[in-house]
Amino acid sequence: MLLEFQREFAAGIAVPAEGPMRVYRNTVLSGCVGALRANYPIVARLFGDEMFEAVAVEYATGWPPRDPVLALYGARFPDWLEEQMWIWDVAYVPDVARIERLHIEALFAADAEPLEIGALTGPDDGWRELRLTLHPATRFDWLAMPGMSIWSAQREEVEGELDVEWQPEGVLLTRPSLDVVPMRLDRAGHRFLFGIRLGETTGSAADAAANLCSETDIGSLFTSLVNVGAFAALPHRSSP
Amino acid sequence: MTPAAGVGLKAVHFTEALAAPAADLWFEVHAENYMVAGGARLAMLEAIRRERPISLHGVGMSLAGAADPEPDHLVALKRLVDRFEPVLVSEHLAWSRLDGRCFPDLLPVPRTNEVLSRLAANIGRVQDTLGREILIENPTHYLALRDHQWSETSFLAELARRSGCRLLIDINNVAVGAHNLAFDAAEWLEAIPAKLVGEIHLAGHMLDAEGTLLIDSHDAPVSHDVWQLYESFIARSGPMPTLIERDGNLPPFADLMAERDRAQAVIRGVLDVAA
Numbered sequence: 001m002l003l004e005f006q007r008e009f010a011a012g013i014a015v016p017a018e019g020p021m022r023v024y025r026n027t028v029l030s031g032c033v034g035a036l037r038a039n040y041p042i043v044a045r046l047f048g049d050e051m052f053e054a055v056a057v058e059y060a061t062g063w064p065p066r067d068p069v070l071a072l073y074g075a076r077f078p079d080w081l082e083e084q085m086w087i088w089d090v091a092y093v094p095d096v097a098r099i100e101r102l103h104i105e106a107l108f109a110a111d112a113e114p115l116e117i118g119a120l121t122g123p124d125d126g127w128r129e130l131r132l133t134l135h136p137a138t139r140f141d142w143l144a145m146p147g148m149s150i151w152s153a154q155r156e157e158v159e160g161e162l163d164v165e166w167q168p169e170g171v172l173l174t175r176p177s178l179d180v181v182p183m184r185l186d187r188a189g190h191r192f193l194f195g196i197r198l199g200e201t202t203g204s205a206a207d208a209a210a211n212l213c214s215e216t217d218i219g220s221l222f223t224s225l226v227n228v229g230a231f232a233a234l235p236h237r238s239s240p
Numbered sequence: 241m242t243p244a245a246g247v248g249l250k251a252v253h254f255t256e257a258l259a260a261p262a263a264d265l266w267f268e269v270h271a272e273n274y275m276v277a278g279g280a281r282l283a284m285l286e287a288i289r290r291e292r293p294i295s296l297h298g299v300g301m302s303l304a305g306a307a308d309p310e311p312d313h314l315v316a317l318k319r320l321v322d323r324f325e326p327v328l329v330s331e332h333l334a335w336s337r338l339d340g341r342c343f344p345d346l347l348p349v350p351r352t353n354e355v356l357s358r359l360a361a362n363i364g365r366v367q368d369t370l371g372r373e374i375l376i377e378n379p380t381h382y383l384a385l386r387d388h389q390w391s392e393t394s395f396l397a398e399l400a401r402r403s404g405c406r407l408l409i410d411i412n413n414v415a416v417g418a419h420n421l422a423f424d425a426a427e428w429l430e431a432i433p434a435k436l437v438g439e440i441h442l443a444g445h446m447l448d449a450e451g452t453l454l455i456d457s458h459d460a461p462v463s464h465d466v467w468q469l470y471e472s473f474i475a476r477s478g479p480m481p482t483l484i485e486r487d488g489n490l491p492p493f494a495d496l497m498a499e500r501d502r503a504q505a506v507i508r509g510v511l512d513v514a515a
Contacts, residue, residue, distance in 0.1 A: 001354055003306040005387075006338045009347060020382035020420070023453060024345055031344025065342040068300020068313065069275045111278035136277070178280040 032060035035070035040100045042154045095147030102139035106173045106180045109137035114176035114229035128203030133232040137175035176229025188213035243479035245503035256493040268295040275316040295328035303362045304349045305335035330375035330408045350387040351395040363403040375408040375438045380456040381417035393431035400436045410441035416454040434477030443485040459488030479507040
């Protein structure tokens with residue numbers, strides 16, 4: 001009986017309604033829209049309030065929350081945006097949304113100590129044999145659009161026309177402490193992190209990155225990645 | 241703890257909340273907002289918890305649903321309770337989960353014997369998992385449901401008797417429901433056994449666009465009629481932990497503290513009479 005009641009009630013608020021049912025429908029939708037607005041603030045700004053709300057209601061209708069924790073709601077939003085016919089007019093928005101998704105995941109990821117450059121002592125080439133672990137907050141991707149440039153400019157509220165090179169970009173976001181730190185990646189940087197995620201040694205990942213992108217200085221790339229907090233601290237070795 | 245008045249904690253008020261000097265001040269947060277692995281939000285709550293008691297108020301357990309509580313959600317709540325050692329833990333007499341989807345709302349149920357058994361069983365599971373008593377909040381009413389087999393006050397009292405939970409009485413919910421479904425809020429409150437009540441919520445409401453229904457919007461100061469109902473309730477029940485809830489249209493922290501101090505004065509008044 002209770003299950004039938006719930007299903008009937010859910011059907012009643014799934015479509016536009018009047019009176020009390022409208023109150024419930026509005027609360028459910030505004031909860032979803034509010035969560036999407038919190039998780040995709042730059043997309044919301046690019047669309048403007050009215051359009052974002054319409055888009056968010058449509059997404060929430062097709063992809064409602066599956067968890068009461070809304071801090072990570074909207075995982076499919078970037079891909080869903082890309083599937084919409086009208087997105088062709090603003091084809092860079094899905095990649096901006098992908099960065100916002102990585103940002104929110106980094107924001108709420110587990111805390112951990114980042115690897116410090118000083119921890120990498122030993123023989124000159126000793127670092128090549130290491131198998132590093134990505135920091136739990138580290139998120140990276142390779143994007144067809146310069147989403148990172150647009151995202152950064154919007155975050156800093158840069159006025160006027162965007163001066164963006166329309167080419168693919170790599171993006172890294174991590175959170176060594178409380179604040180999320182972004183970093184732009186070239187193909188070498190992306191390949192290096194990809195290798196580490198696969199479990200390659202630092203040396204193998206560096207060689208593969210160098211082969212892909214000969215102009216990149218792999219040593220300084222590695223230092224930058226360590227300094228931004230991309231890797232977790234080395235596990236403490238137990239004394240022999 | 242001595243019953244005192246608290247404020248719903250919002251991230252924008254964090255610095256002022258941490259520095260607030262008021263004696264016996266406590267804070268309440270929505271448990272689901274903190275069910276994340278790490279980051280600044282949890283660090284903020286840690287900092288508040290070092291200074292103040294906190295209360296965890298769940299909105300997503302779907303206790304009045306036909307299904308058992310979701311195991312992952314129970315584990316997440318247990319982890320928060322173990323970490324933050326809240327002075328109060330509460331949830332709602334509502335459902336918000338069905339067939340794999342979640343509704344960010346507190347949806348109503350008819351007060352039938354079936355629902356009573358379901359609720360008591362689900363509350364029992366939560367209490368067994370947490371190893372402590374929880375408080376259950378009375379719902380806001382917009383819709384006159386058919387098929388009720390119990391009055392609301394007797395249903396709540398029986399639920400507390402069967403499950404061992406106590407009640408969180410949201411007086412704004414009573415006032416809103418009384419307006420929308422045409423019952424007497426003062427009579428409703430008089431029918432609630434004070435010994436079953438562990439916390440009071442006070443909040444503001446608004447009239448909907450059509451001008452017919454009151455909405456439990458939490459976006460305005462506590463209304464005059466809710467203050468009156470509160471004063472009468474406390475005069476009868478004695479002091480109760482009381483929370484000022486505000487979720488929308490957030491005013492400066494000082495405005496919320498002024499409402500909090502008013503509730504504290506009501507509690508103080510009863511304590512002084514008793515002393």
